[in-house]
Amino acid sequence: MRVDFEIVKSWVPEGAHVLDLACGDGTLLRSLVDDCSVSGYGLENDPDSIFQCIQKGVNVIEKELVRDLDSFQDNSFDLVIMTQAIQAMKFPDIILDEMLRVGRECIVTFPNFGNIGARLHLASKGKMPVTKNLPYQWYDTPNIHFCTLADFRELCRVKQYKFLNEATLAERPLNKSLKGLWPNLFAETAIYHLTKES
Amino acid sequence: MTKSNPQTRDLNQSVGIVKPQSVDIKDPLRLACGQVLKEYHLVYETYGELNTNKSNAILICHALSGHHHAAGYHTDDPAEKPGWWDNCIGPGKPIDTNRFYVVVPNNIGGCHGTTGPASINPDTGKPWGPDFPPLRFRDWVDSQAQLADHLGIQTWAAIVGGSLGGMQAMRWSLEYPDRLKHCLVIASAMNLTPQNIAFNEMARQAIVSDSDFCDGRYIEQDKKPSKGLALARMIGHVTYLSQSQLEDRFGRDLKQGSFDRGNNSPVQFEIESYLNYKGDQFAESFDANTYLVITRMLDVFDLAREYDHDPVKAFSNASCRFFVASFTTDWRFAPDRSREIVNALISANKDVSYINVETDKGHDGFLSDIPRYIADLGAYLNNVAFEFEKEFEKETENEGKGEAQNAS
Numbered sequence: 001m002r003v004d005f006e007i008v009k010s011w012v013p014e015g016a017h018v019l020d021l022a023c024g025d026g027t028l029l030r031s032l033v034d035d036c037s038v039s040g041y042g043l044e045n046d047p048d049s050i051f052q053c054i055q056k057g058v059n060v061i062e063k064e065l066v067r068d069l070d071s072f073q074d075n076s077f078d079l080v081i082m083t084q085a086i087q088a089m090k091f092p093d094i095i096l097d098e099m100l101r102v103g104r105e106c107i108v109t110f111p112n113f114g115n116i117g118a119r120l121h122l123a124s125k126g127k128m129p130v131t132k133n134l135p136y137q138w139y140d141t142p143n144i145h146f147c148t149l150a151d152f153r154e155l156c157r158v159k160q161y162k163f164l165n166e167a168t169l170a171e172r173p174l175n176k177s178l179k180g181l182w183p184n185l186f187a188e189t190a191i192y193h194l195t196k197e198s
Numbered sequence: 199m200t201k202s203n204p205q206t207r208d209l210n211q212s213v214g215i216v217k218p219q220s221v222d223i224k225d226p227l228r229l230a231c232g233q234v235l236k237e238y239h240l241v242y243e244t245y246g247e248l249n250t251n252k253s254n255a256i257l258i259c260h261a262l263s264g265h266h267h268a269a270g271y272h273t274d275d276p277a278e279k280p281g282w283w284d285n286c287i288g289p290g291k292p293i294d295t296n297r298f299y300v301v302v303p304n305n306i307g308g309c310h311g312t313t314g315p316a317s318i319n320p321d322t323g324k325p326w327g328p329d330f331p332p333l334r335f336r337d338w339v340d341s342q343a344q345l346a347d348h349l350g351i352q353t354w355a356a357i358v359g360g361s362l363g364g365m366q367a368m369r370w371s372l373e374y375p376d377r378l379k380h381c382l383v384i385a386s387a388m389n390l391t392p393q394n395i396a397f398n399e400m401a402r403q404a405i406v407s408d409s410d411f412c413d414g415r416y417i418e419q420d421k422k423p424s425k426g427l428a429l430a431r432m433i434g435h436v437t438y439l440s441q442s443q444l445e446d447r448f449g450r451d452l453k454q455g456s457f458d459r460g461n462n463s464p465v466q467f468e469i470e471s472y473l474n475y476k477g478d479q480f481a482e483s484f485d486a487n488t489y490l491v492i493t494r495m496l497d498v499f500d501l502a503r504e505y506d507h508d509p510v511k512a513f514s515n516a517s518c519r520f521f522v523a524s525f526t527t528d529w530r531f532a533p534d535r536s537r538e539i540v541n542a543l544i545s546a547n548k549d550v551s552y553i554n555v556e557t558d559k560g561h562d563g564f565l566s567d568i569p570r571y572i573a574d575l576g577a578y579l580n581n582v583a584f585e586f587e588k589e590f591e592k593e594t595e596n597e598g599k600g601e602a603q604n605a606s
Contacts, residue, residue, distance in 0.1 A: 047553075054551055054553075055581075061544070061550070061552045062554045
């Protein structure tokens with residue numbers, strides 16, 4: 001299982017009612033149902049991923065995430081999760097608001113564009129970074145709203161969101177050893193657990 | 199919409215030649231209108247084998263023009279078309295007859311053998327005709343429950359229905375929540391839109407305006423309002439298809455005639471010829487009073503009426519899991535109508551999955567061979583089958599242990 005899933009899972013309370021936005025093939029939701037007895041739904045719009053969710057027996061709702069979660073009521077979920085997808089949203093700030101309207105808490109994971117690899121790529125080659133994890137060219141990437149840890153934290157500050165948990169991930173040895181010291185430069189993936197200021 | 203090519207009738211994936219069965223239900227059926235059907239005849243077909251703990255039964259609810267013959271063939275005539283949902287029911291198909299025991303009744307009020315307006319009213323000795331009691335979906339559901347009792351089925355592994363079949367499936371989930379584990383609602387809605395009611399009314403007016411309708415007593419007068427019934431079907435049929443499908447299939451092609459100057463032979467478009475053919479074909483095999491009864495059932499159906507018109511409150515009575523499907527070009531039962539069902543189920547905290555299948559097949563998508571639809575339906579039902587197979591294994595294991603203990 002993806003490493004960010006392991007951390008997300010460790011923050012999910014037993015028996016929570018969960019909404020997983022852009023749930024992919026349902027791997028996370030399946031393991032949350034099996035190991036944390038959660039209830040809830042995944043939202044997805046890719047037919048192949050939806051098929052895999054159905055195969056896994058998780059509740060999947062075909063829906064394109066555009067702007068709002070209009071069909072969902074306020075505070076109807078304990079937790080709304082979105083892993084590695086916020087950078088592909090057209091309105092990431094509005095989606096974030098929506099996640100914390102529909103759920104009391106939310107967990108977001110995203111690739112850190114402030115990572116040294118991305119910075120060096122742009123600085124040395126003068127071209128948009130293309131990496132193993134983000135193999136797209138600028139014109140065909142679904143990821144249209146990249147941000148750094150610092151960018152994301154600033155958005156949360158402006159919106160007055162409270163951090164319940166945060167973690168960073170890195171695979172490369174250099175990043176791994178230095179991400180604790182300088183997260184915005186060395187973390188490859190960021191994971192935030194948020195709620196609204198009370 | 200199933201096609202049969204005589205040369206390639208593939209019996210490997212077919213339930214083969216089947217025989218309709220029937221039962222005379224002697225328990226009175228109290229109808230929603232207040233009348234009582236003292237007894238009635240119900241025709242049905244079954245495919246596959248009921249397992250010993252009777253946990254693998256699946257009920258198929260038919261739509262307006264449907265009936266009990268959903269799969270396989272009645273004769274060995276290679277020109278015969280298979281049942282109306284043969285692409286989904288059979289060995290290795292989504293409704294896998296190697297695993298499920300499939301039950302398909304012809305509903306009361308119908309015209310394919312089950313008691314309906316064309317049957318003899320035992321009180322008068324004449325055909326019911328227009329005196330056949332008005333029905334509600336709950337009456338169909340109640341009669342299907344009586345059939346389940348007759349077959350010894352306490353709980354359906356799943357109930358599946360497209361269009362008004364989906365309405366029956368949803369009604370089941372509220373009326374008999376303990377008697378089904380999964381409810382599959384395909385191209386359906388919790389009630390009809392005014393536009394839908396309008397189409398139904400046009401169809402009914404076409405029937406009652408036919409001079410051979412004779413106030414509904416056409417059988418007694420040895421007549422048949424075929425023209426009206428055909429027109430009703432034409433109105434209905436065109437609403438089941440999408441604009442792009444009509445465009446692709448017929449375009450503005452001519453069946454006969456010509457636009458050439460100096461040529462005044464009357465012009466007939468392909469679409470006209472097709473609709474006329476479909477209408478005539480339907481009028482041959484369907485009863486006009488049945489069409490009136492069922493379209494009226496559709497109009498008055500409102501899943502949440504008795505739950506303060508609150509679908510969330512309605513669905514909170516359900517205890518099964520749901521699978522909901524819609525088709526992008528279906529404008530008769532549009533995807534938004536399915537989303538209303540899904541949203542209500544989510545608000546009621548019920549397990550549900552929803553797919554919106556991209557297709558040009560319109561409302562008839564639910565009967566079509568659309569690879570994604572067939573695959574998703576199959577994947578869902580595969581899990582349904584896994585559930586009762588696991589249960590069955592556990593039960594037989596426990597029985598085995600029990601016997602072993604008794605023996606020692």
